[in-house]
Each structure stands twice: as structure tokens, then as C-alpha cells.
Amino acid sequence: MSNERNRFWDKVIKGPGPSDCWIWTGAIGDDGYGRFWTTPEVGKQKMIRAHRYALGLVHGGLDAIADLEACHVCDNPICVRAEAGSSTHVLLGTREANMTDRATRGRHNLQFAAEFFRYQPPSQRGPRSRALRDLIREQGYDRQAIKAMMLGLSRGQGTLF
Template identity: 50%
Template sequence: MTGVLEERFWAKVVKGPRPDDCWIWTGAVADDGYGRFSYTEAGRHKSLRPNRLAYALVHGRELAGIDDPLAGLGEVMHHCDVPICVHAAVAPDESHLHEGTNRENMIDRAQKGRATNGSALRWRGLPRADFAARSRALRDEVRAHGWGRPGRIAALMGGADPDAPTLF
């Protein structure tokens, strides 16, 4: 991947003000609620998940050819479970992303109550369109205001409607 593509990629990431905040992908969001980063190489269109690409770039993983640009990279799993988070810090205790196997990903999914589309987490148990709408609402908030409205970001990350009236 060229420096220009890396610059284009990182230009679509907004890092939270604190070291433990998510880094929000502000580019395209697919209908599954996860981000998409597209580019053309050797005349062919390619689309990658931004969390995987962020992890590979931060950890200096070799990007292979167009057919499998992240060959050799295992599953990239979220600690935070925010689908558009790309926080791939080098220090494992700071990163929201970590590499694992498919088995580890399935165990993580079950332990977090996400198996069979479980509803134990704020982003799960939703119809696909609603899941994508939540990701897009978070992305749009960060695009428009950065991290300048932390209450709205917290509500969106928590699965709440930031415009809903409060009781008090």
C-alpha cells in the first residue's frame, strides 16, 4: 500500500481525546454496520475492513497483493465492540483491537453474549439495518463535530438515542 493510500486511510480516522478512547472510522459504512475502505490496485477494485487495515498498518504487517492484501493476518477482534472503532495502538493494553484465531473470536463472541445475535450488548440483537444505522449515526456525529460533544458520542456508543428526552 502506498503512502498516499495510507494518508487517505488515516484521514478518515478521528481519534478520541483520551488514550483509551475509540478511534472512529468516518469513511464508508457497509450495510452490516462495519466500515469499508476501498481502493484500486493494478486496475482492480479492492475493499477492506478498516479495523483490519489499521491493525496491519500500526503493527507493520506486510500487505500482500490484490487477491489477499492482508494474507496471514488472523481475525482482528474488538475489545470495545464498537464496529467502526479502528484503535490499533502498538501497546496491547491500549489497543482496542487484537489479533486472534477464528476459534478465539467465536469464544469471545459467546463470552460477550453475542452468539446467535444475542442482545446482551449495546450493538447486538438489532436488525441489520438498525445495526448499520447506529454505526452511521456515530460516524456522522464524529464527522460533524469530532469528539466535541462527548455526551452524544457516549449515548451513541451505548446504543441510546442522544435526542431522547431525559427524565430529569
């Protein structure tokens, strides 16, 4: 395994269950998504969202997925569980498929969603994703704690989405 892949997997804590999220414990941007730096050329770095890098590992590299979007089925922005089978939490899709999924989950109309689905604007996802990451770093994988954080039930946090 390459050093880059090793660096990536060193920042992932996999849940023990067959349907658990794989939590990114590295850098997290203000939008709440994991950040991973690659070195496509000697002396140059490029930032890739962690879940997108995971998809690249599964589907033949980042160039192979360049025209597709990453869709989270678990609604956890720091989940990087990308697999070829049905247990994947992050899958490839078109822009249209991603926007349809977004609308289906109530994240397309921010005013409506804020009132009825407790939608969290992107500016709030960074701190909340970092709180979840820190919880997993401190306590190890805890399915109930992750569920509580996802639902906004612990540490006074709102939901991640």
C-alpha cells in the same frame, strides 16, 4: 507515508483520551463496519474493512494478518484503534478466540441476546454506525455522545451491538 495511508488516516478522528476510540468517518457497510478501498494492483481496487486495514498497518501489512481475525474489545464496529500496545481496541486473534469473545459478550445466541442484552442484528448496525459517524463528523469527537450512541440512549437509536 504512502498516499493510501494518508487517505486512510484522513478518514479517522482520534479521541483525545488515552483509551478513546478512533472513529472511522468514511464509508460504512450495511453490517456496520467501516469500508476502505485499497489498490493492490494498478487499475484494480479491493475493499477492506477499515479496522482490518488499521491492523495491517500495525502488523506488517494485510498479507501478514491474512489468517487471523480482527477482534474489537470496545464493541464499536467503526473503531479503528489498532496499536501494538495494551491501548489497542482492535487486536488480532484466531477464529476460535473471536468466537469465544463473541459468546462471552452474549452475541452468539441471537434470541437470548435480543431479549437480555438488547443485541442489534447486523442489518441494524449499518444505519446505527452511520448515525454515529455522522454525529462525529458534525460535532467533532464527543466521548459522551459516543457512549450514548453505544448504549442506545440518543437519537432514538438502539445499541450498535
